[in-house]
Amino acid sequence: xxxxxxxxxxxxxxxxxxxxxxxxxxxxxxxxxxxxxxxxxxxxxxxxxxxxxxxxxxxxxxxxxxxxxxxxxxxxxxxxxxxxxxxxxxxxxxxxxxxxxxxxxxxxxx
Amino acid sequence: xxxxxxxxxxxxxxxxxxxxxxxxxxxxxxxxxxxxxxxxxxxxxxxxxxxxxxxxxxxxxxxxxxxxxxxxxxxxxxxxxxxxxxxxxxxxxxxxxxxxxxxxxxxxxxxxxxxxxxxx
Numbered sequence: 001x002x003x004x005x006x007x008x009x010x011x012x013x014x015x016x017x018x019x020x021x022x023x024x025x026x027x028x029x030x031x032x033x034x035x036x037x038x039x040x041x042x043x044x045x046x047x048x049x050x051x052x053x054x055x056x057x058x059x060x061x062x063x064x065x066x067x068x069x070x071x072x073x074x075x076x077x078x079x080x081x082x083x084x085x086x087x088x089x090x091x092x093x094x095x096x097x098x099x100x101x102x103x104x105x106x107x108x109x110x
Numbered sequence: 111x112x113x114x115x116x117x118x119x120x121x122x123x124x125x126x127x128x129x130x131x132x133x134x135x136x137x138x139x140x141x142x143x144x145x146x147x148x149x150x151x152x153x154x155x156x157x158x159x160x161x162x163x164x165x166x167x168x169x170x171x172x173x174x175x176x177x178x179x180x181x182x183x184x185x186x187x188x189x190x191x192x193x194x195x196x197x198x199x200x201x202x203x204x205x206x207x208x209x210x211x212x213x214x215x216x217x218x219x220x221x222x223x224x225x226x227x228x229x230x
Contacts, residue, residue, distance in 0.1 A: 001173055003156065036216040038157070045206060045223055046149075046157065051216040089157050093215040098170045099147070101157040 004029065004090055004102035011108040017078040020105045022090030023071060028100055030071035034093035037066060037075045040104075041086045049088075050075060077107070085109040112136035114146070114207050114221035121227050122197050128226060132190040132207030136219075139165045139185040145210040146190040147217055148181065150203040158203075163190055164212055199228045 005023040012018040022029065022037075029035055033053045038046035048057050050066040053073060063078045073092070077084055090102040118130035130148070137144055147162040161171045161181040171179050180193045190207060204225045208217035 003158075034215050038217075040157075045220040046217075047220075048216060048218050051218070052214055057218065091157075091159070091217070096170070096173065098162075098172060099159040099215060099217075101149075101159055104156040 001028065001094055001096065001098065001100050004092060004100060006088075006090060006102040006105045008103070009106045009108065011110055012080045013110045014080050014082065016080050017076060018080060018107065019077075020075045020088055020090075020107070022073040022075070022092075022102050024073075024092055024100070025071055027096075028092040028094040029068065029073050031095050032093050033068065035066065035068055035073040036091045037064075038089045038091065039084075039086045040089065046089065080109055082109050112209055112219040114209060114219060116205060116207050116221045116224040118205075118224060118226065120225060121229065123230050124198055124228060126197050128192075128194045128197050128201070130192045130194075130205055130207075130224065130226070132192070132221060134188050134190075134207075134209070134221075137209060138188065139183055141165060143212045145212060146183070147208050147210045148190075148192045149206045149208060149217065150201075151206070151223075152200070152203040155203075160205075161192060162210055168212075197228045202226065202228045 037050040040046045114134040145164040148160040204223040206223045209219040
């Protein structure tokens with residue numbers, strides 16, 4: 001299984017919205033509604049932000065939302081804040097009952 | 111409150127076998143659907159999913175590393191052990207364990223991670 005494809009970097013100004021894409025195949029992203037997104041600040045463990053494509057864990061801001069179309073999932077962050085600057089990773093369940101991560105996207109808040 | 115903590119050597123030599131232990135609290139393998147996964151992250155690089163073990167001892171491995179990995183659990187000790195054989199400098203990474211369930215395969219609680227360096 002190959003890593004999911006994410007843009008290496010995205011940027012936006014405070015208050016703006018950004019979207020990070022995550023492209024897989026029909027054996028992972030396209031196969032199930034089991035895409036999750038993780039936020040990672042430098043030196044910290046990843047934090048779950050979105051699961052099952054669109055669901056937010058308790059405590060995660062509703063500025064974070066997820067969607068999927070075919071083999072591509074997306075994470076949208078609205079009303080960008082300085083604290084959103086971090087690395088973001090998508091992950092998907094696969095038809096082999098394993099998981100796979102994306103290559104990560106560095107979000108810069110200008 | 112779910113917590114997980116990784117432990118093991120910080121330095122291993124090439125060709126050696128790495129053994130990491132994940133000790134957790136706040137959940138139990140006596141609960142149907144519970145699982146623990148391992149994920150690693152080389153310095154400055156992306157996350158890589160390694161393996162998972164579930165309450166019923168079902169195990170899944172990353173296809174690219176399957177021949178080198180073994181995951182086991184000790185239900186009475188609330189521990190999961192990951193072994194990786196034939197370590198190489200490219201295996202230098204922070205290794206994380208995480209709580210996972212079979213119903214929605216996400217990693218929802220993570221340990222702090224442990225950095226393992228492979229060097230002679």
